Amino acid sequence: MRPIPPESLVALLGRWSAGRGPLYLLLATRLRQLIADGELPDQHLLPPDRTLAAALAVGRGTVVAAYDVLRQEGRLVRTRGSGTRVCAEAPDPGTSGTATANPLFLHLLDRPGDGVLQLACAGPDALPPELVAAHHTALDHLSRMSSAGLGYHPAGVPELRTALAARYTAQGVPTTQDQILVTTGGQQALALLARLLVAPGDRVLTETPTYPGAVEVFRDAVAAIRTVRVAEHGLDVDAFAAAMTRERPALAYVTASFHNPTGTCVHTLARRRLARVAERSGTPLVDDEVLAPLGFTDQPPPIAAFATADEVVTIGSLSKLVWGGIRIGWVRAAPAMITRLARLKATHDLGGDVLAQLSAAHLLPQLDELRRRRVAALRERHDHLRGELARVLPEWEVTSAQGGQTLWVRLPGTDTESFAQTALRHGVAVVPGSAFDPGRGHREHVRIPYLADPATLGDAVERLASAWRQGAAVR
Amino acid sequence: MRPIPPESLVALLGRWSAGRGPLYLLLATRLRQLIADGELPDQHLLPPDRTLAAALAVGRGTVVAAYDVLRQEGRLVRTRGSGTRVCAEAPDPGTSGTATANPLFLHLLDRPGDGVLQLACAGPDALPPELVAAHHTALDHLSRMSSAGLGYHPAGVPELRTALAARYTAQGVPTTQDQILVTTGGQQALALLARLLVAPGDRVLTETPTYPGAVEVFRDAVAAIRTVRVAEHGLDVDAFAAAMTRERPALAYVTASFHNPTGTCVHTLARRRLARVAERSGTPLVDDEVLAPLGFTDQPPPIAAFATADEVVTIGSLSKLVWGGIRIGWVRAAPAMITRLARLKATHDLGGDVLAQLSAAHLLPQLDELRRRRVAALRERHDHLRGELARVLPEWEVTSAQGGQTLWVRLPGTDTESFAQTALRHGVAVVPGSAFDPGRGHREHVRIPYLADPATLGDAVERLASAWRQGAAVR
Numbered sequence: 042m043r044p045i046p047p048e049s050l051v052a053l054l055g056r057w058s059a060g061r062g063p064l065y066l067l068l069a070t071r072l073r074q075l076i077a078d079g080e081l082p083d084q085h086l087l088p089p090d091r092t093l094a095a096a097l098a099v100g101r102g103t104v105v106a107a108y109d110v111l112r113q114e115g116r117l118v119r120t121r122g123s124g125t126r127v128c129a130e131a132p133d134p135g136t137s138g139t140a141t142a143n144p145l146f147l148h149l150l151d152r153p154g155d156g157v158l159q160l161a162c163a164g165p166d167a168l169p170p171e172l173v174a175a176h177h178t179a180l181d182h183l184s185r186m187s188s189a190g191l192g193y194h195p196a197g198v199p200e201l202r203t204a205l206a207a208r209y210t211a212q213g214v215p216t217t218q219d220q221i222l223v224t225t226g227g228q229q230a231l232a233l234l235a236r237l238l239v240a241p242g243d244r245v246l247t248e249t250p251t252y253p254g255a256v257e258v259f260r261d262a263v264a265a266i267r268t269v270r271v272a273e274h275g276l277d278v279d280a281f282a283a284a285m286t287r288e289r290p291a292l293a294y295v296t297a298s299f300h301n302p303t304g305t306c307v308h309t310l311a312r313r314r315l316a317r318v319a320e321r322s323g324t325p326l327v328d329d330e331v332l333a334p335l336g337f338t339d340q341p342p343p344i345a346a347f348a349t350a351d352e353v354v355t356i357g358s359l360s361k362l363v364w365g366g367i368r369i370g371w372v373r374a375a376p377a378m379i380t381r382l383a384r385l386k387a388t389h390d391l392g393g394d395v396l397a398q399l400s401a402a403h404l405l406p407q408l409d410e411l412r413r414r415r416v417a418a419l420r421e422r423h424d425h426l427r428g429e430l431a432r433v434l435p436e437w438e439v440t441s442a443q444g445g446q447t448l449w450v451r452l453p454g455t456d457t458e459s460f461a462q463t464a465l466r467h468g469v470a471v472v473p474g475s476a477f478d479p480g481r482g483h484r485e486h487v488r489i490p491y492l493a494d495p496a497t498l499g500d501a502v503e504r505l506a507s508a509w510r511q512g513a514a515v516r
Numbered sequence: 517m518r519p520i521p522p523e524s525l526v527a528l529l530g531r532w533s534a535g536r537g538p539l540y541l542l543l544a545t546r547l548r549q550l551i552a553d554g555e556l557p558d559q560h561l562l563p564p565d566r567t568l569a570a571a572l573a574v575g576r577g578t579v580v581a582a583y584d585v586l587r588q589e590g591r592l593v594r595t596r597g598s599g600t601r602v603c604a605e606a607p608d609p610g611t612s613g614t615a616t617a618n619p620l621f622l623h624l625l626d627r628p629g630d631g632v633l634q635l636a637c638a639g640p641d642a643l644p645p646e647l648v649a650a651h652h653t654a655l656d657h658l659s660r661m662s663s664a665g666l667g668y669h670p671a672g673v674p675e676l677r678t679a680l681a682a683r684y685t686a687q688g689v690p691t692t693q694d695q696i697l698v699t700t701g702g703q704q705a706l707a708l709l710a711r712l713l714v715a716p717g718d719r720v721l722t723e724t725p726t727y728p729g730a731v732e733v734f735r736d737a738v739a740a741i742r743t744v745r746v747a748e749h750g751l752d753v754d755a756f757a758a759a760m761t762r763e764r765p766a767l768a769y770v771t772a773s774f775h776n777p778t779g780t781c782v783h784t785l786a787r788r789r790l791a792r793v794a795e796r797s798g799t800p801l802v803d804d805e806v807l808a809p810l811g812f813t814d815q816p817p818p819i820a821a822f823a824t825a826d827e828v829v830t831i832g833s834l835s836k837l838v839w840g841g842i843r844i845g846w847v848r849a850a851p852a853m854i855t856r857l858a859r860l861k862a863t864h865d866l867g868g869d870v871l872a873q874l875s876a877a878h879l880l881p882q883l884d885e886l887r888r889r890r891v892a893a894l895r896e897r898h899d900h901l902r903g904e905l906a907r908v909l910p911e912w913e914v915t916s917a918q919g920g921q922t923l924w925v926r927l928p929g930t931d932t933e934s935f936a937q938t939a940l941r942h943g944v945a946v947v948p949g950s951a952f953d954p955g956r957g958h959r960e961h962v963r964i965p966y967l968a969d970p971a972t973l974g975d976a977v978e979r980l981a982s983a984w985r986q987g988a989a990v991r
Contacts, residue, residue, distance in 0.1 A: 063715050064575045100539045100574045146862045149668050164666045173659040176871065177652070184648040191639045192841020193624050225700060225865035232864045240538045257863045366667020366870030387621045388732045389707045390700035394869040395841030396651065 044086040044124060047096035053080055054097070064099055065106035065241060065263065072107060076116050076129055083129035087117070090125075106242040109265040115481050144461070144476045145253045158501045161470040163446045163490035164365040165415070171407045172363055172400065179399035192395050195387035196379065197223025197371070200402040205357075205371055208405055214346050219376040222383055225393050227331040227358035227370040228254050233382050233389070234292065234354065234372065235262040238325055243291035246284050248276055250449070250477030250486070252301045252329065255294055259479075264291070266479040273440050275305035282318040289322065296329045298340050302477055302488040303449040304442020309341040316348035324352070331358040331370070334412050336444035337420050350375040359401060361446065362412055368393070369401045419446060419491065422498060426491040429502040434509060447490045449474075452509075457487045460512055467508040469501050519561040519599060522571035528555055529572070539574055540581035540716060540738065547582060551591050551604055558604035562592070565600075581717040584740040590956050619936070619951045620728040633976045636945040638921045638965035639840040640890070646882045647838055647875065654874035667870050670862035671854065672698025672846070675877040680832075680846055683880055689821050694851040697858055700868050702806040702833035702845040703729050708857050708864070709767065709829065709847065710737040713800055718766035721759050723751055725924070725952030725961070727776045727804065730769055734954075739766070741954040748915050750780035757793040764797065771804045773815050777952055777963040778924040779917020784816040791823035799827070806833040806845070809887050811919035812895050825850040834876060836921065837887055843868070844876045894921060894966065897973060901966040904977040909984060922965045924949075927984075932962045935987055942983040944976050 057071035058064060075081045087093070090104040097104070108125055111117040118128045148161040183189050196202065202218040209216035224230040231254065239245060241263035247255060249268035259266055267288050269281045276295065285293050295315065297307040307315070319326035328344040345353045350373065358370035372382060386392065404411075423442060430439050430450065438451040452460060457473035464471050474486025489505075491498060532546035533539060550556045562568070565579040572579070583600055586592040594600045623636040658664050671677065677693040684691035699705040706729065714720055716738035722730060724743035734741055742763050744756045751770065760768050770790065772782040782790070794801035803819040820828045825848065833845035847857060861867065879886075898917060905914050905925065913926040927935060932948035939946050949961025964980075966973060 058575065064577055066715075095573070098570070098573050098575075100533070100578065102539060103575065146670075146859070149670055149862055149866065162666055162668065164668075166663045166666055167661070168659055168664055170659070173655060176655050180648060180651050180655075184643055184645070186642070188641045189643055189839070189841065191637050191641055192835070192839055192843070193637065193639075195621075195624055225868065228863075229865040240541075254863070254866070261860075261863050360667070364664070364667055365866075366664060368667070368865070368867070368869045384621070385736075387624055388703075388729070388736050389864070390704035390843070391624065391729070391840075392843070393700065394843045394872045397869045397871065 044088050045081070047088045047092050050088060050093065051096050063241070065103045065110070068097075068099075068103060068107035069110040072111055073114075073116060076111075076127055079129070081127050081129075083127055085127045086123070087125045087127065102242040105265065106263050109242065110263065113260060113266065113479065143253045143257055144472050146257060148470060148472070156468060157465065158469045158493070158497060158504065160490055160493075160501055161472050163492055164361055165363070165492070168364050168366075169411055171404055171411055172367065175400040175403035175407075176396070178403050179396055183396060183399065189395075192392075194223075194392040194395065194398070196383035197221065197393070198395055198398040198402070201369075201398045204402045204405045205373075208408075209373060213342055214373075216350075216373060217376070220350055220373055220379060222372045222374070222379045222386065223393060223398055224370040224372060224386070225390070226360055226365070226368045227329065227356050228258075229386075230356040230358075230370045230372045231255055231258045231294075231327075231329070232261075233385050234325075234327055234356075235259060235264070236385055237378070237381055238292045239264050240291070244288050246281070246288055246290040246293040246324075247479060248281070248295060248300065249479060250302055250474060250483050251294070251479070252296060253472075253476050255329070256477075256479050259294075268479055271300055271303055271305065273303075273305075275300065275303070276307055276311075278307065278311040278314060282314060285315075285318050285324045285326070286322045290324055292327060293319070293324050294327045294329065295344070296332065297344055298330065298336060299332045299442065299444035301332055301445060302447045303440070304445040304447060306336070306340060306443045307344075312341055312344045313347045316344050316353055319352040320348055325354055326352060327354045327356060329356045331356060332361055332445045333357070334362040334408075335416060335419060335446060337416065337423070338443070340444065345373060351378075354378070359404075362408065362415060363404065367397050367401065369397055422491040422493070422495065423448070425495045426489065426498050426502070429499055430489075433502050433506045446492050447488045450487050450489055451485050452487065453485060455512065456484055458484065460508065461487065463512055464505055464508040467504045467511070469504040469508070471505070519563045519567075520556070522563045522567050525563060525568065526571050538716070540578045540585070543572075543574075543578060543582035544585040547586055548589075548591060551586075551602055554604070556602050556604075558602055560602045561598070562600045562602065577717045580740065581738050584717065585738065588735055588741065588954065619947050621732060623945060623947070631943060632940065633944045633968070633972060633979065635965055635968075635976055636947050638967055639836055640838070640967070643839050643841075644886055646879055646886055647842065650875040650878035650882075651871070653878050654871055658871060658874065664870075667867075669698075669867040669870065669873070671858035672696065672868070673870055673873040673877070676844075676873045679877045679880045680848075683883075684848060688817055689848075691825075691848060692851070695825055695848055695854060697847045697849070697854045697861065698868060698873055699845040699847060699861070700865070701835055701840070701843045702804065702831050703733075704861075705831040705833075705845045705847045706730055706733045706769075706802075706804070707736075708860050709800075709802055709831075710734060710739070711860055712853070712856055713767045714739050715766070719763050721756070721763055721765040721768040721799075722954060723756070723770060723775065724954060725777055725949060725958050726769070726954070727771060728947075728951050730804070731952075731954050734769075743954055746775055746778055746780065748778070748780075750775065750778070751782055751786075753782065753786040753789060757789060760790075760793050760799045760801070761797045765799060767802060768794070768799050769802045769804065770819070771807065772819055773805065773808045773811060774917065774919035776807055776920060777922045778915070779920040779922060781811070781815060781918045782819075787816055787819045788822045791819050791828055794827040795823055800829055801827060802829045802831060804831045806831060807836055807920045808832070809837040809883075810891060810894060810921060812891065812898070813918070815919065820848060826853075829853070834879075837883065837890060838876075838879065842872050842876065844872055897966040897968070897970065898923070900970045901964065901973050901977070904974055905964075908977050908981045921967050922963045925962050925964055926960050927962065928960060930987065931959055933959065935983065936962065938987055939980055939983040942979045942986070944979040944983070946980070 245264040474483030949958030
């Protein structure tokens with residue numbers, strides 16, 4: 042099939058650029074409407090971006106970004122060699138320029154009702170006693186000061202920056218406090234890095250599946266997301282390294298230990314290789330270590346151990362080891378990048394909560410003990426959930442995790458987006474695989490966290506099984 | 517003088533679009549360079565945006581945004597009727613796409629050395645005992661819960677949203693909890709609103725002078741900032757209302773009580789009028805009430821009292837009444853806008869610190885008592901600083917504030933950007949007037965906070981006077 046002639050598309054587009062907002066969003070909006078109205082029928086080829094840009098007298102970046110928006114929504118499909126094709130049957134993800142329809146985020150915004158077992162979001166659900174004690178200590182300390190300052194620390198309070206730098210140094214990654222920026226959780230670290238490094242239309246390289254919160258950030262930055270598969274045994278490092286060189290992304294994002302959602306871990310040699318490729322290709326490689334403290338066995342050092350801070354940026358957080366509600370994350374990067382991030386953070390919120398940061402600084406020395414306790418519990422629950430799934434739902438394909446908090450489970454022949462709806466009606470909230478895939482693939486997978494106590498996990502598996510049996514009756 | 521022919525400018529621009537980032541920034545960067553190199557000489561007229569856009573085959577928005585970036589830097593000047601003119605003598609504000617050179621923010625990022633009196637940033641510098649008590653209570657409460665949840669609340673913890681809504685309702689502005697979004701201080705409220713409402717090139721209407729943190733946010737959003745003057749007696753409401761109708765800004769920003777930096781207050785009838793004009797023109801009017809609790813006398817209700825929440829958005833914060841380090845701010849708006857802001861906040865940081873929010877909820881009932889105490893102290897210090905300035909520096913023109921924390925002072929015939937440098941060498945940090953003016957005017961003004969104790973204020977005035985005498989020797 043030949044592409045629609047550019048002049049015909051220009052005529053169809055009409056007064057597309059009237060209205061408020063950036064051109065690429067106006068163009069995407071009008072194209073979306075033409076697809077919805079059937080004016081651009083299913084499987085029709087669109088003109089190449091360069092051709093359409095010339096016909097519309099706009100920059101090529103405008104068309105690239107508009108196509109990317111629609112591609113991410115599933116309304117366009119690009120195949121190497123054959124161009125960009127309309128996909129009219131795409132499910133409506135209900136996205137707009139600023140909205141998010143990611144199920145993980147919707148579960149945060151609109152919690153399931155009472156009685157529903159929450160297996161959607163994952164994290165500890167209570168404050169460890171060490172955190173409570175650290176808070177009381179920090180509060181006493183602050184209230185005894187004659188002046189506590191104005192409380193604005195865009196880069197983070199010095200006590201915590203110093204303590205985090207010392208912790209990295211002790212772990213064999215020499216770090217100074219000017220290499221640390223404290224953020225409101227790992228999520229803000231990602232958001233600030235994207236704001237600094239990614240312009241609309243820029244390429245971003247991620248794993249797939251990957252952390253949905255990262256995908257939301259990159260979509261918000263209107264990045265063109267390229268992906269490399271994470272299989273059962275972990276990331277295809279050859280393919281990721283090749284893509285870093287080939288695609289020259291503005292940012293590459295990995296979760297080397299432990300991958301969310303599969304729980305896999307990138308081994309030492311591969312880390313060294315990723316660091317070297319980042320250096321050679323000049324690609325900022327963001328290593329998300331938010332789940333790194335949750336390894337079941339010894340694990341390799343962070344990728345940053347094999348590179349200079351100019352190329353490899355590390356994200357950390359207390360959310361998964363301590364508690365999400367304390368909202369303490371950080372970036373480790375070169376001092377010059379930290380300065381730029383701090384300026385951005387000043388504009389965005391002038392800095393985070395001071396008491397939480399001081400508490401975190403008091404807590405750091407006890408982190409290893411806390412970690413031993415939590416990992417022991419997680420390991421037991423991991424084994425329990427695996428056992429229950431194998432016993433009750435033997436048709437499901439479940440692999441082991443090496444760390445983290447979740448199992449990645451394949452339900453052969455099942456569309457998990459609709460299975461998740463059925464499961465919710467059976468009283469258990471799970472997130473379908475497509476939420477973890479920027480291209481909305483992995484539609485036979487679900488992610489199941491093993492954070493709950495064994496009784497709750499057993500109950501959840503029973504509810505999943507009854508949802509599964511109802512689905513089987515339909516299948 | 518006729519404008520430079522577009523084809524000559526296109527030739528000068530050369531390969532301007534090569535490089536990473538949005539087109540308008542690439543174009544602004546290249547134009548900045550041509551101005552710096554003298555290729556575009558002082559006072560030369562540039563082609564109209566439409567003409568240049570056609571010549572470069574880019575959208576008009578690209579040129580508008582690029583011109584606006586340079587206009588905000590003072591490198592271009594636009595005069596109605598005569599076009600856009602090069603201003604080669606502009607001081608170099610050292611800005612780049614993401615950096616900020618605003619002195620107020622630089623003082624946060626790079627604190628003055630020991631012994632320098634900090635009259636740059638303004639806010640309480642210690643935790644009131646009520647805050648400490650509320651924190652201990654909240655911590656006890658949280659630590660006794662068997663489950664404290666995951667800790668992610670993009671819209672804010674329900675306890676605080678409900679308490680804030682009840683407080684508005686008690687103040688005569690009926691509010692439900694779904695009209696409240698909790699933010700990391702008032703700054704994040706501004707940043708999220710700009711992200712939601714302002715696209716690059718959109719017009720934003722502000723007062724001048726105004727809060728520099730707002731200007732940073734609007735610059736970060738690449739807005740075209742239009743301003744209306746705040747004179748000695750306050751905002752020119754006629755001019756602001758006319759500009760709302762004429763400019764149709766994507767967002768209009770006012771600080772009705774109390775204006776930062778002048779300490780003036782918009783009276784009741786004018787508030788009613790602003791609300792009506794916002795409604796009629798469909799302009800989102802953002803009323804920044806961060807300083808509203810610091811009124812020396814009774815004050816009118818917020819502008820939101822005179823409008824539906826669809827048009828008037830209110831920003832509040834505990835930073836100026838309680839302490840900046842607790843980082844609790846909020847937005848009051850229509851429920852639909854709150855939902856969209858919460859989705860944005862989920863992407864940006866998944867929600868703020870939970871303990872700080874619960875402490876704030878516990879603190880709210882004691883806010884009025886805290887306010888009485890703080891206002892009494894501020895009033896005394898306001899009078900003291902005014903008295904000292906009148907006694908020691910009678911040449912300076914000092915008006916009274918009706919509330920807030922700062923005096924707006926005119927130093928006749930003095931460039932306060934260089935005076936601020938002299939003052940710093942004399943051991944006192946003040947922010948020059950140009951930091952409060954999106955157009956970098958108000959160059960004879962400085963803002964002086966009266967938060968310090970009387971002895972420190974007296975000392976500061978002496979240091980200002982010795983800087984002034986040194987300047988006089990030069991003048």
